[in-house]
Amino acid sequence: MSAVIASLFLPLDQVFDRGFRGPLLKGMLGALLSLAGLIALAGWAMDALAGGTGWLATAAGVLGGVAGLFAAFWLFVPFALAIAGLFLDETAAAVERRHYPGLPPAQGASLAAQGVFNVTLALKVLGLNLVLLPVALLLPLLGGALLWMVAAVSLGHGLFEGVAQRRMGVAQARLLRKRREFSVLAVGGVMALLALVPLANLLVPVLGTAAMTHLLHRGADGPVA
Numbered sequence: 001m002s003a004v005i006a007s008l009f010l011p012l013d014q015v016f017d018r019g020f021r022g023p024l025l026k027g028m029l030g031a032l033l034s035l036a037g038l039i040a041l042a043g044w045a046m047d048a049l050a051g052g053t054g055w056l057a058t059a060a061g062v063l064g065g066v067a068g069l070f071a072a073f074w075l076f077v078p079f080a081l082a083i084a085g086l087f088l089d090e091t092a093a094a095v096e097r098r099h100y101p102g103l104p105p106a107q108g109a110s111l112a113a114q115g116v117f118n119v120t121l122a123l124k125v126l127g128l129n130l131v132l133l134p135v136a137l138l139l140p141l142l143g144g145a146l147l148w149m150v151a152a153v154s155l156g157h158g159l160f161e162g163v164a165q166r167r168m169g170v171a172q173a174r175l176l177r178k179r180r181e182f183s184v185l186a187v188g189g190v191m192a193l194l195a196l197v198p199l200a201n202l203l204v205p206v207l208g209t210a211a212m213t214h215l216l217h218r219g220a221d222g223p224v225a
Contacts, residue, residue, distance in 0.1 A: 003218040004186045010099065011210035019094040020210070023087040027206035030086065034079040035201070075133075077151045077195055078126040081158045084205035085118035088162050091206050095213040103217075106166040109173070114165050118158075125154045148192050155195070155204070156188020159212040167216075180219055187211050 014020045084091075089106075096103055109117075128150060136143025157177060164173035177184055191208040195201045 001186075003215060004183050006218060007183075007187055007211045007214035008190055010214050011095070011207050014095065014098060014210065017094065017098065019097060020091070023090040023094065024203070024206045027083055027087050027091070028202040030083040031076075031080060031202040031205055034083065035076055038075055038079070075126065075129055076201060077147075077154055077192075078122045078129065080195060080201070080205050080208075081125060081154065082118065082122045084159060084209050085114070085122075085162060087206060088114075088118075088209050089166060091209040092163050092166055092213045095210050096217075099214070100217050108167040109165040109170050113170050114162065117165065117170060118162060121154070121158045125150070125158075144196075147196070148189070151192035151195050152185055152189040154188075155191045155208055156184045156186075159188070159191070159208045160184045160215065163209060163212045163216050176216075176219075180215070183215055183219075184212075187215055 015024065093106070096106075108114075129147075132143070132146055132150065136146060160177050160180075161170075161173045164176055168176070187208075191204050191211070194207075195204050
């Protein structure tokens with residue numbers, strides 16, 4: 001549990017480091033553009049479905065706007081994973097330079113293998129979120145719980161394995177993630193909560209990557225070379 005707590009708080013201490021600011025700001029911008037695009041797309045879709053005039057159309061428009069906003073946040077997690085993949089190496093390297101300077105250069109899975117993993121995972125999560133979206137809109141409380149669970153697993157597995165793949169193969173990263181499943185899901189659960197909070201969700205791609213980098217090197221078996 002101490003590794004989980006340290007992994008969550010240490011990235012906050014590095015926010016103002018020069019080497020960390022770059023990926024953080026770029027990650028926030030990418031997240032902002034993605035979320036804005038999702039909100040605009042959801043709003044357009046709901047307007048197109050509502051149509052008509054009068055109070056029924058107005059009510060439908062308001063409900064559609066709320067549903068569209070919910071849908072945008074619901075679909076944000078796979079985009080956060082994709083953004084994290086873009087700045088993963090830069091973020092993890094900044095964390096390792098400051099906190100784990102004795103590590104050798106990262107020589108893990110190829111960039112192609114990492115790219116395939118990131119894209120495949122993001123598409124799987126997007127597909128799952130689209131399937132569950134009608135349930136979430138009809139039953140908001142259940143939908144919120146489902147959103148958190150899907151996001152916790154997706155962010156936990158995706159970010160940890162992505163970071164681990166910098167220093168080992170894809171299969172090895174998956175095995176290590178399974179050995180540390182409780183810690184991975186604990187950090188993923190916190191990141192999933194942040195993903196539901198406006199503005200704070202913009203930090204998830206980079207802060208989540210940094211947290212998982214710490215978790216990778218703070219396991220019971222020590223830092224991963």
